[in-house]
Amino acid sequence: MAAANDEQLLQKVHNLSDLELATLLSLVSREHCLVSTSPEAVDELTEELCLIATRTFGLAPVIISCHAHTTLDDFAAGILLAPPYQASSPNSNSSNNNGRSISPLLSSTTAAAAASSTQQIPPPPQIANVVIAKHLDRAPLAVQIQALELLRTRRIFTRTSVHTAPKHFLFIAAISADSGGRAHVTPHLNDFFYLAHWQDPEEGFAYLDEEYDGSDVNDDDDAASTDSSLSVVKRIPGPTEGKPLPPPVFTDSEVAILAQLTQQVHVDVDVMRYQMNIVSFLRMHRAVGGGVTPTATKHFEQLVKSLAPLHGLDYVTPSLVGLAAKKVYLHRIAMVAPEKERSMQWGSELSAVEGILDGVGPEDVIEDVLGMVAMPQ
Template sequence: MEHENLLRKIYDLSDVELALLLSLLAREHCLISTPTTELPELVEELQLCATRTFGLRPVVVPCHSRTTVEDFNAALLVAASSPHPSGHVRRSPTDSRLKSEQRHRLHVPPLSPLTMTTTAPTELSAASHIANVVIARDLDRAPRLVQIQALELLRTRRIFTRTAIYAVPKQFLFVAVVSSDSKVVEEAGTRRVVAAQRLVPHLNDLLYLGHWHDPEDGFANIEEVEQSEVEEGKEEREVERTAQSFRSGADEGQRHGWSDNNSWDAESAASSESVLKTSYGQTTADAPAPSRSGGFTTEERDSPNDAVPPAIITTAEISTLAHLAEQVRVDVDVLRYQMNIVSFLRMHRAVAGGVTPTATKHFERLARSLAPLHGLDFVTPALVALAARKVYLHRILLTAPEKERSMQWGSDLAAIEAVLEGVGPEEVIEDVLEAVTVPV
C-alpha cells in the first residue's frame, strides 16, 4: 500500500520533477535545456521543484563570461540559521595549521542570483554551507576555469576556498541549465547547424542525464503558485468585504443608540473580523490539509529563514526507490539490446564522439532506476530505449561533413552534407533505436 501511494505521487510529477527525482535517486547530476526565452521561467520552476516537491533548499548560480571562481564558490553557499543538513561541515586536517581563527572561515552576505557581481567576495560566515540543490544557469557561458571548478565540485563533493573547505550535504543535486538554441555557421563555404555552446567535455560527460523541456508543456509549479495567489486574493477581498459590512453595521448601531447594550460596538466588530479571518484564512487546527504545494505560500518561499515546507517526495521515499533500483533484474537479452545500442551509436556515421564508458555506466543505472518508477522489478526494452534518449541527448558530438568516415573513401562532400543536413542528437538516437532489433 505504501509503495502504491508513492507511485501515485510519482505519476503526478512533471517532466522536470521526474528528471530531478531520477538524479537524486542515483545521487548524480543532470543538465536541463530549453529555449533562451524560457530560461527565467525554467530556473524559477526548478527552485519551486526543489522546495515544494523535495523539501530541499536551492540556490541559483548565474554564470556569464566574466564569472570568476570566487564568484562561483560564493554563490554556492547559503547562510543558515539551522545546522548543516548533513551535520557539521567536514574540515581538512590542514585546517589546524592555520595561523588564526579569522582565517578559518570566510564570510560574505547572502548573494542574490540577479545582483551577483564579478567582484571578489568578502568573508563567509561559519554557519554558511553549500545548498542542497545548485542551479547553475548558463553554465556553458562561464569561463573554462569556472566549469573546471564545477567539475571538481561534482567529483570530490567539496570546494576549496582560500582558507576553508566546504563539503556538500548528503542530499545534493547540481543542475546545469543551458540554452538549447542553435546557430548556423559557415565553414569553407558550407553551412551547418551546431549547438550554440557546450560544456567542457569532462564536465558534460559527468552529468547523469540530459533533458530538454518543451515550453508547450508549461511549468506546473509556477502555474500552481499563481493560481494559489489568485485564490488567496479572492479570500482576502471576501474577508475585507465581510469585515466592512460589520463595521458598517456597528456605525449604524451607534447612530441608533445600540452601543449601550454592546450589540454593535467596535469590540464586537473587531472580534467578528478576527473570526472571519480565521475561517477564510484556515489558520485554526481544523483547517484542511495542504495541497500538493504543502501550503507553501509566496511569502514563505521568499523568506530565507523559514523552515522548509513538507516535501511531496521525502528523502526516505527517495532512499526506498534507490533500494528498489538496486534489486531490479536485467535479462540477458535486454542487456544485449542495451550493448547493441551503445555499439550502433559509436558506429553511426553522424557521431564524432560522446559515447563514453561513463555514459555506458549511466545508461545501465538509469534503465534500472526507471523500473521502480513504473512499478516494475525488471528492466524492459522500452525502459532501455527511454534511458538511451536521456543519457546520450547531451553527450553525442556530431561530425562535420568533411570529417565523415566515408570521405576517406572518396565520397562526395555535397552528398554527405545532404545526408547530414538537419541531423541532431535526437535524430541519431531515434535512428539507432529503429536499427537495433528489440528482444521479444
C-alpha cells in the same frame, strides 16, 4: 501494508512533471543533470527548479547566474547558503548563556569583550542541497573546471576554508537551447552529467503555472496587464516570509526506498544484449563524431535500472532501455563534421555528405539507432 505504501509511492511518481522526474532520478542515483529550454524561458526554468527542490523534495536550493566574467570566488560564494544567524536577546549585553551577569563596574572595553565572548558563534556557510547553475555554458573554462571538481570530489576550496557538499546534493546545469543536444561546456563536465532533459516552454511549468492561476487578479485590470504579469520572475517564498511551506511531496526516506529498489532490479541477458547493441550502433553511426563514452555506458546501465521502480517493476523492459538512451545520450552525442565523416575516406563527395548530414541532430541519431536495433522478443 507494504503493498499499500508501494501504491502510494507509485501514485506520487505518476503525478510528477517531467522536470520533477529528472530531478528524482538524479537524486535516486546521486548523480547530476543538465536541463535546457528555449532562451526566453530560462528564467522560468530556474525558478521552477527552485520550487521543485523546496516543495517536492524539501531541499535548500540556490541559483547562481554564470556569465563570461564569473570568477572562481563568485562561483564558490554563489553555491553557499547563508548561515542561520540567531538574533541576540535584549539582555545579551548584560548576561551570558550561563545566566551570569556582567558586572557594571567593568570598563566598557572589558565589558564588550566579555559580552562578545558569550555570544554564540554562527556556523560556517554550507553548500546548498541543490545548486542550479544558470547559463553554466557561458562561464569561463576555469569556472567549469571548478564545477567539475565539485561534482567529482563533493568539495570546494575557498581562500579560507574547505566546504563539503551535504549528503543530499544535486547540481543542475540550466542552459538555453533551441532543442535538446550537446551543451557548450567543457567535454569532461558535459560527460559527467547523468542525464539531460529539454523542457518545452509550450508545456508550461507546473508550479509557476499553479502560482499564477491561484494569484489574485484585480477585476479592474485589463487583459494586457494580465498578460504582462506572465513575464515577471516570481520570487520564491523563504522560510521567514509568507506562510510556512507544506511538507515535501517526497521525503528522504522515500527517495532512499527507490534507491534500494533500484539495486534489486533484474536485467535479463537478452535485454542486456539489446542495451549493448544500442551503444555499439550509436558509436558506429555515420553522423556521430564522439560522445559515446564509458561514463555514458555506466550511466546508461544505471538509469535503465532506476526507471524500473518508477514503473512498479523489478525488471528492465526494452522500452525502458529506449527511454534511458534518449536521456543519457541526448547531451553527449557530438555530430561529425561532413569532411570527417568516415565515407570521405572512400571517395564520397563532400556535397553529398553535407546533404545527408544537413539538419541531423542527436535526437535523430538516437531515433535512427532505436529503429535499427532489433528489440528482444
